[in-house]
Amino acid sequence: MTLPREEAYDALEHRVMALRQNSRTGDERQTMSEVFDKDTMLGIYKLMKEGIIDTVEYPVSTGKEGNVFAARDSKGKMVALKIYRTSNATFNRISAYIEGDKRFRGLAGSKRKIIMAWAMKEYRNLQRMHDAGVSVPKPIRFHRNMLVMRYIGTQKAPAPLLKDVALDNAEEVYEFLLEQMRLMYQEAGLVHADLSEYNILYYRRQAIIIDVGQATLVEHINAKDFLYRDIDNINRFFRSRDVKVKDREDIFKEITEVEE
Ligand SMILES: Nc1ncnc2c1ncn2[C@@H]1O[C@H](COP(=O)(O)OP(=O)(O)OP(=O)(O)O)[C@@H](O)[C@H]1O
Ligand SMILES: [Mg+2]
Structure with missing residues (x-):
């Protein structure tokens, strides 16, 4: 129009x-x-x-x-x-x-x-x-x-939140999200700080992270705490979907450590 x-x-x-x-x-x-x-x-x-x-x-x-x-x-x-x-x-x-x-x-x-x-x-x-x-x-x-x-979704409806989706590839989505957190940290210099199944859309078999207003720079004094919280949320959700999740410390290292 x-x-x-x-x-x-x-x-x-x-x-x-x-x-x-x-x-x-x-x-x-x-x-x-x-x-x-x-x-x-x-x-x-x-x-x-x-x-x-x-x-x-x-x-x-x-x-x-x-x-x-x-x-x-x-x-x-x-x-x-x-x-x-x-x-x-x-x-x-x-x-x-x-x-x-x-x-x-x-x-x-x-x-x-x-x-x-x-x-x-x-x-x-x-x-x-x-x-x-x-x-x-x-x-x-x-x-x-x-x-x-x-806009993520079709003409008629927005994409569902991850929490409302039945996943047949939960393991893959889990790995994908860990990689997104690493990219966010390493390449964007940011920690999401409110990451959970409530702030992730799922569309065409792809997870899309939203609601990034509160994301903080990695040098923010609380950034590490926020990152642990994000990791714990993601682990809790995928554990509930029967994924064998990784140890939080290992994930933290993978996300934050600079590759040689
Ligand atoms: N780009 C987008 N495309 C489609 N839907 C979206 C998009 N961004 C947000 N939404 C929808 O709007 C909702 C609220 O967005 P968002 O989480 O960014 O806002 P919020 O202020 O945190 O609201 P809430 O308090 O409900 O979490 C999301 O849960 C999602 O359903
Ligand atoms: Mg939200």
């Missing part, structure tokens, strides 16, 4: 109103109006003018800090639009991570600014991982409190 931009904006507002009305519970409706505040609508409008977003199709997920929508760009290609809510709850959870990250040193200011920095951090983390060859959705654009990335 290509409309003149003013009309496109009206269409978007209609669409958003409909999403609000379709939300079943009062809580969900509340969330919708929190997500699509005036500034965010204007932000989406800017992305529309650039052709990054043409239509917002349907909500994929309502999380603690933000929402993810299936959208389309001006060529009709599906993209994922993640919008961080600019609420106190979001701010409280993320400010500690931003403070500990040297890339954001000196960033003081309003809550809104910090939340915008968070969207930028997720974008940059995605970019570093993508450049390093890690299996993540390709980042497309960030703007204010929004992130646009490749």
Whole structure:
């Protein structure tokens, strides 16, 4: 659908109103109006003018800090639009991570600014991982409190989370994920820090790691603890899928040790 931009904006507002009305519970409706505040609508409008977003199709997920929508760009290609809510709850959870990250040193200011920095951090983390060859959705654009990335899934539905998939090749997926963690560490210089079966999509027999906002540089003071936690999560999940998992120390070494 290509409309003149003013009309496109009206269409978007209609669409958003409909999403609000379709939300079943009062809580969900509340969330919708929190997500699509005036500034965010204007932000989406800017992305529309650039052709990054043409239509917002349907909500994929309502999380603690933000929402993810299936959208389309001006060529009709599906993209994922993640919008961080600019609420106190979001701010409280993320400010500690931003403070500990040297890339954001000196960033003081309003809550809104910090939340915008968070969207930028997720974008940059995605970019570093993508450049390093890690299996993540390709980042497309960030703007204010929004992130646009490749959509993983079909026209009708997003890819399932790893936790909801019956795997006939669990061993292979396990090895693949250990390799992704190594690449992330060695080539992107990052630790995911919230890795689990809840932040991994499974699409066309491939695991794709998402939700990288909290990923930290390997030199972050807590990076090693985060990495152990990620390893433990992955081991716990694959043990439950009857994979003979490796020793956490051995994995840690494989991921972090520089090859001679
Ligand atoms: N690129 C994508 N393509 C398809 N679906 C996606 C994409 N990114 C995220 N999703 C969906 O949106 C959900 C939430 O995304 P994400 O984990 O990044 O956000 P979150 O803020 O951590 O939300 P939650 O609190 O629910 O974990 C994912 O579980 C997944 O189902
Ligand atoms: Mg998540």
